[in-house]
Amino acid sequence: MIYLKKYIPYLFLTLVSLYVLLYITWHTAPTDTIDQSSWSCQGEGRNTICEFTNFCIDSKTGPFIIHRDSQPPKINLINADPDGDMWFEPTRVNGPVKAIRMHQTLFVYGLYSPFHFSHFLYNGLIPLYSTMIEYGMPTDAWTMRALTHWTKNTPVDLLVPSEKDIVFDGKDLHTDKQIQPGHQTLCFSKAVVGTGNRCSLWHCDRHIPATHYASFKNYVFTKPHLPNNTCLTSIVHHKRTGKYRVGLLNRKSTRHITNLPELIDRLEKEGDFDIRSIDFDQSACDIVHTAQAVKDLDILIAPFGNGLGAGLFMKDDAVVISISARWYSEEWFKFSMTAIGRRIFNFECDRAECQEYEPELAASILKKYNVTLNATEMQAFMTEKYPGKTMRTYLPGKEWNPILQYQKDVARRVDVDKFIPYLRMIIENKPPKGVSYPDSCKTENVCCDKNCKGPLDRNIRNEHGPWQ
Numbered sequence: 001m002i003y004l005k006k007y008i009p010y011l012f013l014t015l016v017s018l019y020v021l022l023y024i025t026w027h028t029a030p031t032d033t034i035d036q037s038s039w040s041c042q043g044e045g046r047n048t049i050c051e052f053t054n055f056c057i058d059s060k061t062g063p064f065i066i067h068r069d070s071q072p073p074k075i076n077l078i079n080a081d082p083d084g085d086m087w088f089e090p091t092r093v094n095g096p097v098k099a100i101r102m103h104q105t106l107f108v109y110g111l112y113s114p115f116h117f118s119h120f121l122y123n124g125l126i127p128l129y130s131t132m133i134e135y136g137m138p139t140d141a142w143t144m145r146a147l148t149h150w151t152k153n154t155p156v157d158l159l160v161p162s163e164k165d166i167v168f169d170g171k172d173l174h175t176d177k178q179i180q181p182g183h184q185t186l187c188f189s190k191a192v193v194g195t196g197n198r199c200s201l202w203h204c205d206r207h208i209p210a211t212h213y214a215s216f217k218n219y220v221f222t223k224p225h226l227p228n229n230t231c232l233t234s235i236v237h238h239k240r241t242g243k244y245r246v247g248l249l250n251r252k253s254t255r256h257i258t259n260l261p262e263l264i265d266r267l268e269k270e271g272d273f274d275i276r277s278i279d280f281d282q283s284a285c286d287i288v289h290t291a292q293a294v295k296d297l298d299i300l301i302a303p304f305g306n307g308l309g310a311g312l313f314m315k316d317d318a319v320v321i322s323i324s325a326r327w328y329s330e331e332w333f334k335f336s337m338t339a340i341g342r343r344i345f346n347f348e349c350d351r352a353e354c355q356e357y358e359p360e361l362a363a364s365i366l367k368k369y370n371v372t373l374n375a376t377e378m379q380a381f382m383t384e385k386y387p388g389k390t391m392r393t394y395l396p397g398k399e400w401n402p403i404l405q406y407q408k409d410v411a412r413r414v415d416v417d418k419f420i421p422y423l424r425m426i427i428e429n430k431p432p433k434g435v436s437y438p439d440s441c442k443t444e445n446v447c448c449d450k451n452c453k454g455p456l457d458r459n460i461r462n463e464h465g466p467w468q
Contacts (some may be wrong), residue, residue, distance in 0.1 A: 003217040032101045034187045037065035039072060046076040046085050047205035049131070055106060055191030056089070056099055057166060059181045063108070063146060064091040074193040075168040077147045078248030079127040081203035086110055088193065099185035104163065105138045107131065110147040117280075118309030121287070122336050127161050127195040129219070130212040135192050137161065142188070145172070157287045159220055178441055200339030200466065201332065210437075210466045213340045217312055221295070223288045231293055233278050240266050241285040243275035244427065247294060249278045249302035249310075253451040254409035257303055257323055258356055259416070266416050271423070280307050299423070303412065304346075308333045311342045316437075323414055324348040326355045327385050328407035332453040334448055337465040341437040345426055345449045348462040349415035356411035357382045358380055365402050365409075369395055381406070438467045450454075 037274040050073055057063050065072050074087040088108070097123045109131075112123040116415035132141060143158065144166040153171035155167075158178075165177050172178060198206035209456060246267060250257050257263075260277075267273050278293055279285075285293070291313035298315065302308055311320040311333070320332060320342055329348050362382055366373060371394045373381060380390045381403070391399035431440035431447075441447040441460045448456060459465050 030100070031098045032187075033096050033183075034066060034101070035096045035101050037067055037072075039065070039073075041073055041075075043196055043205075045205075045290065046082065047195045048073065048075050049192065049194040050075055051135075052090075052191040052193060053189060054187050055108075055193075056097060056185055056187040057144070057181045058185040059183055059244060060101075061091055061093065061185075062091050062168065062181070062207055063088075063144070064359055066093055066095070066097060068094050076197055077108070077194055078112050078149050079110075079123045079195055079197055079204055080112045080149070080197045080201075081233075084112055084149050085197075085278075086149055086301075089145045090193075097187070099187040101198040102142070102186050102188045104140045104142050104188065105135065106142045106144055106145045106166075106188040107160075107162070108191060108193040110149065111151075113149075113292070114148065115152040117290075117306045118333075120308055120337075121312070122201075123199055124434045125157075125159065125287075126208060126213065126216055126376075129216050130193065130198060130208045131195040132160060132162075133215065142166065146193075159223065159287055161219070164281070165462060200459060201335045204451055207246060207459075207464065207466045208339060210339060210341055213312060213373050213466075217291075220287060220313065225288050225292045229284050229289045230282060231280070231289040233431045234279045234282070235293060238275040238277065239268050240274055243272040244298040245274045245276070245296055246299045246301065247276055247278050249280060249300065251303050251305065251307070252281045252395050254361065254411075255303035255305055255325070256411045257414060258411050259413045263301075263414050263416050264421065266420055270420055274396060278307075280310070283338050299426075304329065304408070308344075309336065310339055311344070312340055314342060316341060317343075317430065319343045319345065321423070321426070322346045323403045323412060325407060325410050325412040326350055326352075326405065329451075330408075331452070331455055334452055335459065338441070338448060338452070338455045338459040341467075343426070343430075343447050345422075347414070347415065347419055347422055349418070351415060354413040354415050355383075358410050361410060362406050365405050369398075369402055371395065372400070382410075 012387055034054050037052055038053045039050050041048050041050040043049055054066060071092055072090050073088040076085045077088050078084045078086045089429055108403050109128045113119040114124060141162045142164050143162045155174035158165050167178050196206045197204050198208050200208060250260055264275060267275050290310050294310045294314050297318055299319045300311060301321045304324050307322055308322055324346055329346050360433050377390050380387045387403055388399050391403060429446045437447060438460050445448060
């Protein structure tokens, strides 16, 4: 130990010398005088995309442009509903600047709730990927995350073909790809700012072409995966033989299917099914390994929510089945899947036998609204379809917020006796080979269930939709 201590000062000096060398190298990099920026925009309002020349960044000023007279436009960077819009405006500086000229194209984007797999995928990553395709998918592109709606500084898989991803919050530095701006100014010859408020959902102004979803899926499958990743090794095979590969996805906390063993037992006995259970409630299930977990499935059965987004990575003729709780269903994933070209169905049991009751969940939701119910009121809150009268006293005008959240998140049972025939109907209605997805949607209960008018109107019947 004494022998090693005498080398500590030399080690310290070596590290300081390396830091100084890197600092000098960075600050003596060849620079140019950048005189002025310019820009042109397409679209209007929240769906505007602007293309800039001489778009600059450094740690002192942040993103900025150079112009003596004109203020740059404000551009919405979020692909969600209008309440989620976030507007980005680069700083304007008057005079020329000394900067390292970057000849790569920079794509400036925003993320919406990136801690949520499907919001990150469908409201953030794929809109960015689609925009990059629209602008020629340059092989040496850089990206810059300028805004985040509801951040938790979650590690994200920015699976787009870019060299570096500039972020401004040090807590978002999770991979070698992410960097923060330095003291030396970088000026990009070309920057595309915004993604044009594009997604598959009803609240977005622009569409994402179905071909862009397919391209992204193929791109993900080019990425290496680890066979010993726990997202893959945790898959439980209940039956390894069968014509149809069925993946059963459950959730451990909210929206848990309480009688999944009963469903597995019936599937084993009454169908030609290869059956496996999948667990996405683990950090190892990034995009690449989630895709590997579902790529060969014919049918994915899961509670309504995040995991259904994995349907993108299934086979083109595969089926996604959402298990809803009594009294609650929504069309979020019907919009996504009809834009992609994945068959999707919702199964809901409206009988009292399928209803579960979770007082702790109810209390935790009500606590967020500073509401405490007595025993009689709590029973009404959990057991009635329309307990608005009970809640109106506490939250006038907002009484349905906690009600719908509870009905969405509560555990649920599958009516197995009705589900098995329903599944057989879905299998029998599979369109023959050669029939396009949009054409298959012309017949009820083929590409989507009977309650699918909104998604089909937007994504299939729309002459400007993703399939046109």
